[in-house]
Amino acid sequence: MLKIGLSGVRGVVGPSMPPTMVMDFASAFGAFIDRKPVVVGRDTRIHSPMLRAACVSALLSSGCDVLDLGVCPTPLLQKAVRRRKAGGGVSITAGHNDVSWNALAFIGPDGSPLNPFQGEEVLDYYHLGRFERAAVDHLGRLIPVPTAETADFYFKELGAFIEAAAVRAARFRVVIDACAGAGAPFLARFADTLGFDLIPLNDEPNGFFPHDPEPRPRNAAQCASVVRAAGAEAGFLLNSDAGRVSLVSETAEALSEEYTFPLVADSVLARCSGPVVTNNSTSRMIEDVARARRCPLIRTRVGPAPIFLALAQEDGILAGEGSGGVAVPAFQPAFDAFLTMGLVLETMAKTGQRLSALVDRLPRYHIVKEKVYCPASRIHGVISEIARMFRGRDVDTGDGIRVEDKQGWVQVRASGTEPMLRVVAEDRSRERAREKVDEILRSLERMIP
Amino acid sequence: MKSATTLKISISGARGIIGDSLTPQLAAALAQAFGTYVGGGPVLVGRDARSSGIMLAEAVVSGLLAVGCRPVDVGILPIPSFLYLTKEVRAAGGIAVTASHNPREWNGLKFISRRGLYLTPQQTEEYLDIYHQGAFDFVAAGKFRTIEVLPRAADAHLRRLLNRFDGEAIRRRRIRVVLDCNNGAGAVLGPRFLRELGCDVVPLACDPTGEFVHPSEPTPENIAGVCRAVKTARADIGFVQDADADRLAIIDERGRPLGEEMTLVWAASRVLEKTKGSIVCNMSSTRALDDLAARHGVKIFRTRIGEVNVVEKVLAARPRAVIGGEGNGGVIDPEIHPCRDSFAAMGHVLDALAAGHKPVSALAGALPRYVLLKDRIEGSAERAHRLIRVLRKLYEDKGTVNLLDGLKVDFPDHWIHLRPSNTEPVIRVLAEAKTEIRARRALAALRGEIAAAWRKI
DSSP states (O other): OEEEETTEEEEESSTTSOHHHHHHHHHHHHHHHTTSOEEEEEOSOTTHHHHHHHHHHHHHHTTOOEEEEEEOOHHHHHHHHHHTTOSEEEEEOOTTSOTTEEEEEEEOTTSSBOOHHHHHHHHHHHHHOOOOOOOGGGOOOEEEOOHHHHHHHHHHHHHHHTTHHHHHHHTOEEEEEOTTSTTGGGHHHHHHHHTOEEEEESOOOSSOOSSOSOOSGGGOHHHHHHHHHHTOSEEEEEOTTSSBEEEEOTTOOBOOGGGHHHHHHHHHHHHOOOOEEEETTSOTHHHHHHHHTTOOEEEEOSSHHHHHHHHHHTTOSEEEETTTEEEBTTTBSSOOHHHHHHHHHHHHHHHOOOHHHHHHTSOOOEEEEEEEEOOGGGHHHHHHHHHHHTTTSOEEOSSSEEEEOSSOEEEEEEOSSSSEEEEEEEESSHHHHHHHHHHHHHHHHHHOO | OOSSOSEEEETTEEEEEBTTTBOHHHHHHHHHHHHHHHTSEEEEEEEOSOTTHHHHHHHHHHHHHHTTEEEEEEEEOOHHHHHHHHHHTTOSEEEEEOOTTSOTTEEEEEEEOTTSSBOOHHHHHHHHHHHHHTOOOOOOGGGOOOOEEOSSTTHHHHHHHHHHSOHHHHHHHTOEEEEEOTTSGGGGTHHHHHHHTTOEEEEESOSOSOOOSSOSSOOGGGGHHHHHHHHHTTOSEEEEEOTTSSBEEEEOTTSOBOOTHHHHHHHHHHHHHHOOOEEEEETTSOTHHHHHHHHHTOOEEEEOSSHHHHHHHHHHOSSOEEEEEOTTSBEEOTTTOSSBOHHHHHHHHHHHHHHHOSOHHHHHHTSOOOEEEEEEEEOOHHHHHHHHHHHHHHHTTTSEEEOSSSEEEEOSSEEEEEEEOSSSSEEEEEEEESSHHHHHHHHHHHHHHHHHHHHHO
């Protein structure tokens, strides 16, 4: 299984993702970068060293120096790209996908995921299939970068961006579940930076995920029970590259990942105002939060490329998605779980409110998400048929179909990462949201035998 | 290359030009084929000192991981140390990233069996079948193995060497040695080995950076600078290793190169003084080895050109072979490991020096010695074969004709040899005799016959 997208290539490791294919992509990226240095990091998956080796080899052969960060969360890698004035970066991680997946995520020179134009250019090189090869005197050099160096720079900046003193004074007790991912080796450093009492969970960076690395309530049982047992003020659940995070309140309630973004948004927008960017599958909560702070909201197609393009074009001050990814470009244009956790703790410290109380202040919507297998060849036809169900209504066809009503919305779109259709509905009432999704699922059953 | 292409995939592995034919993709696919062939398990990955080595080693590692092997990264390692280690640690095999003496824009992969030997032609065919069919055993995501890093990987070979050579006798002489590694892989072990033997080492170009100071083949014309250094340093002896440290050239105390032919002669002479057994060498090696065999009453076996062939005979020879090698400075001491090993060569030479109480020039002077002249003619392998068909008839009643590899004709006081090169589109022509004048005359005569035969075909 393989998905080739604008921000990288993603697939199930095995015959469909051999080293030579990884090399072709890395060579295409190397051509795009044009002999400038590239920062490379990886998550802890057991096949990540294979992708790393293939990627490094191809980049060296394209004439790019490789700054090798080893195991590194994507947000730390993105900081490193800017700090070292590199031409770009490659993060080897499938983020929230299960253990059999892996991916190359391409980072541009500004430290953000490639925008669609840059992504198209890389794909053009890939499809052309003729790669520039440096002669022996122009090969790239492999330069290992000590983990401490990457961490030092990142956490110094983070400590300055977040009001660390306020968090420190609150003496929080915090549970973080790193899911044995790339965030694991950095938890202690993070706790030091903000001065809280850390209870680490699954912090061996060995790639044996104790649960799916997707931050959402379904995977948060262990984290929630430790929060309860330890009497912690907050629990955080990371994906495998520490880009996304979902929350567990002090009452040990595993919160939907949809809450992360609006909760952080409220505190960011309280400080400054400007455009907010999200995708069109994200909860309406953010609309209410942005409206209350008088900030315009821009919705894009799903995927990092369109979000970060809009963020740059509209001079946005905040971006996020319902999957638990939040980016504050004043810090860096990147989904960043460490920053997000820091902002949540900062909000708790400064308002003196518990996490459950902060969540209660948010407008309540109910979101129902389902996915249905659909062969790639049928996706287009199926979506057109679904669109006919909504004849006469205002159907947004920017990415699949999305139909709004007063109470909420419903959306059907092709997954960016799997041969699946995602059906998502949101409503003030849980029952109505469920009904909207079920109605579509029933139709899909007829269409896809 | 027999043809003029810049890529060669053959029994001696794969060789190509960086930035052109030898790409990471190709290296990964070959590693996948090899990993599939050995069926998983630990596979050593090492390299010579060339700057392009890292790029290819990473590609090899990715290919091995993808088919479920466990790559063991041994870093920069002399090829004899690599071969020895592969057997010693019971690896499933090894891939060495090296292009031995080729110019710096070249690099290549060599494939090594679990016995620590280069793949035989049969084995190569089997694994190349996998490569050509693309029948790789990719493993599922859950079946991946980890990469192991083996630091100080040369230590195993060093221990074996020190075990083989009597440290005390050599140490007492406190021999002053100029060692030139030409910044090749030998630098990882050479200075250490000699110091452990109690030598006073004057290191030249002993940084394994792969930046060659002189052309990599240790022929007299390439090592003139080292010869001068031996004189200025008032050293007892000079050693020059080639880029992957399987071949050795020797310089005497007056700064004169002995000629690569003499390395094997000297090592063989020393070994035979201590242990009786067969000598194995290729057809182009000096006749001095036959004289040695006669002097010691032992058998000598001659094989086709190519290290694999010599090694195969070393393993098979009866009575057991005690020494083997090639005239190009490659010495095989089967007691250590059946591969060309410049360290073993140094050990035997120093051993002889310590026992002999004479300068190098005197000891070398006592060895049987011939003058071997080498020449080359532009021409493909195909043309060479047509030439040989014509010339063999001509020589049949003049001398003893041998067609094992090209055409070799033995005469009472000299021999000539003509064969297509395995690595370039040229025909190699050799003549050896007791004196230079006689050898020149033999070579000129052979060239005359070739020119005449050329016109006929």
